[in-house]
Each structure stands twice: as structure tokens, then as C-alpha cells.
Amino acid sequence: MHRTHYRPLETYVPEHIQPCSKPASDLKAAIEAANLGDMWSMILTLDYGVSEVEELSVEKQDEFLNVMALLLKAYQS
Amino acid sequence: MLTRPKSVFSEIGTRAIENGLADPTISAFYEAIMSAPAGKTQEALKEFLPQLSLCSDKVSPLVPPPIFYVGRDSGQRHLFGDDWASPETSTTPLRTPDPDLERISAEAYMRALNDEPYYGYARTVVQAGSQSYEVAFERLIVTLRPSPVADYRICAYLGIIQDLQKTT
Numbered sequence: 302m303h304r305t306h307y308r309p310l311e312t313y314v315p316e317h318i319q320p321c322s323k324p325a326s327d328l329k330a331a332i333e334a335a336n337l338g339d340m341w342s343m344i345l346t347l348d349y350g351v352s353e354v355e356e357l358s359v360e361k362q363d364e365f366l367n368v369m370a371l372l373l374k375a376y377q378s
Numbered sequence: 379m380l381t382r383p384k385s386v387f388s389e390i391g392t393r394a395i396e397n398g399l400a401d402p403t404i405s406a407f408y409e410a411i412m413s414a415p416a417g418k419t420q421e422a423l424k425e426f427l428p429q430l431s432l433c434s435d436k437v438s439p440l441v442p443p444p445i446f447y448v449g450r451d452s453g454q455r456h457l458f459g460d461d462w463a464s465p466e467t468s469t470t471p472l473r474t475p476d477p478d479l480e481r482i483s484a485e486a487y488m489r490a491l492n493d494e495p496y497y498g499y500a501r502t503v504v505q506a507g508s509q510s511y512e513v514a515f516e517r518l519i520v521t522l523r524p525s526p527v528a529d530y531r532i533c534a535y536l537g538i539i540q541d542l543q544k545t546t
Binding site: 336337339340343344346347348363364367368370371372374375376378 | 427465472524
């Protein structure tokens with residue numbers, strides 16, 4: 302018997318509103334707590350050309366947040 | 379028979395840059411940083427950011443500072459690859475994958491952090507994954523404060539690969 306499985310429409314999440322894999326607000330708070338907020342702004346502005354991380358695509362947000370995670374580790378080591 | 383040491387790491391000094399003997403990109407970066415007005419170093423960095431690697435100021439005699447940013451067109455990304463330069467998850471600080479290179483590089487970062495910008499030449503064999511390469515490169519390391527009130531510094535590393543040969 303042929304069966305077709307449909308995903309309910311309400312489970313579809315458009316790519317542009319998919320959540321980022323890392324919570325940006327948590328990471329930014331950790332960066333601020335480590336007094337590294339200047340670097341958050343500097344990399345975001347100079348390299349990505351935006352002032353808020355939410356202005357980036359999901360892929361670019363992930364890329365930027367990975368850099369910030371490395372920044373935190375680099376100054377905590 | 380002519381023999382040469384496996385590795386050469388030599389400091390040339392920034393006077394060579396001022397005398398026009400360095401790679402043009404290194405000269406331009408050095409000039410931009412040294413002539414930047416106080417508080418304007420971020421603007422000076424912008425043009426060169428894709429070619430830079432940025433590190434923290436946490437250095438010890440045998441351990442260079444961890445890296446947190448590897449520019450899209452940087453020598454380190456070219457040498458070690460995108461997977462190394464942009465790890466999707468990281469549980470440890472980012473360091474070059476060659477322990478010997480790490481150990482030897484520490485001194486240059488210490489010089490830059492404790493004295494003045496470091497400019498030098500290196501030729502060595504590096505291990506990248508299962509492949510080893512003989513690589514020759516010029517490198518300039520400058521230290522910057524991201525803002526006048528920042529209580530930490532960043533090391534900006536500009537490496538220009540002059541020669542790259544597979545050895546195995």
C-alpha cells in the first residue's frame with residue numbers, strides 16, 4: 302500500500318527565522334563579563350559590517366559566534 | 379655537499395620594513411598601524427583584517443597566545459585549512475596544529491608584547507594533518523589595544539608565505 306507522509310505545515314520553520322545554534326545573548330553576556338566587549342563590536346563592525354549580530358544571516362551568525370567563543374577561550378587560558 | 383638547518387627563525391627587525399625591504403603588504407600594514415592616531419587603530423586594522431590572525435595577550439616562553447580570529451585570506455588559513463581556522467565547536471583554545479611551530483613561535487609573541495613590533499623570517503617544516511610542508515614566510519606581529527581604555531591587548535599576526543612545498 303502506498304502511503305505518503307506529510308509534515309504538518311505548522312512544523313515548517315523558514316530558514317530566515319531558524320534559531321541560531323548558540324544563544325548570542327548568553328555569549329555576549331560572557332564576553333562583557335570578561336571585559337572583552339570591545340572585541341565583540343570591533344569584529345562585528347570591521348569584518349561583518351553590521352552593528353548587531355541579528356542583522357547577519359544564520360550562517361554568518363554562527364561563524365561570528367564561533368569566533369567570539371574562541372575569543373573567550375583565548376583570554377581565559 | 380651544501381646542508382642547511384631544518385628550521386630557521388630569525389628576527390630581522392622593523393628597520394628593514396622602514397627601509398623598504400619587506401613584503402609590500404607587510405610594509406603597508408606596518409605603516410598603517412604605526413601612523414594611526416591614538417584611538418584609531420581599529421580603522422587601521424580594517425583593510426588588513428582578512429589577511430590577519432588575531433591572538434590574545436596570554437603568552438609564556440614556550441606557549442604562544444591562543445588564536446581567536448583567522449582572516450579569510452590569511453596565511454594560517456591557507457596553510458592549515460578552513461576546518462582548522464573556523465571550527466564549528468571548540469572545547470579548547472585555538473592553536474596551530476604543529477606543536478614544534480607553536481613552541482618556536484612563542485618567543486616572537488613575547489618580543490612583540492614586551493618590546494616592540496616583531497618582524498622576522500622563518501623557514502621550517504610544518505605538519506598540517508597527515509601532510510608536512512616546508513614553508514618559508516615573513517611575519518609581522520604587532521600588539522594593539524582595541525580601545526584606549528581596554529585593559530588587555532591583542533596580537534595581530536600578518537604572515538606572508540613566500541614558498542610552500544610538500545615534503546611527503
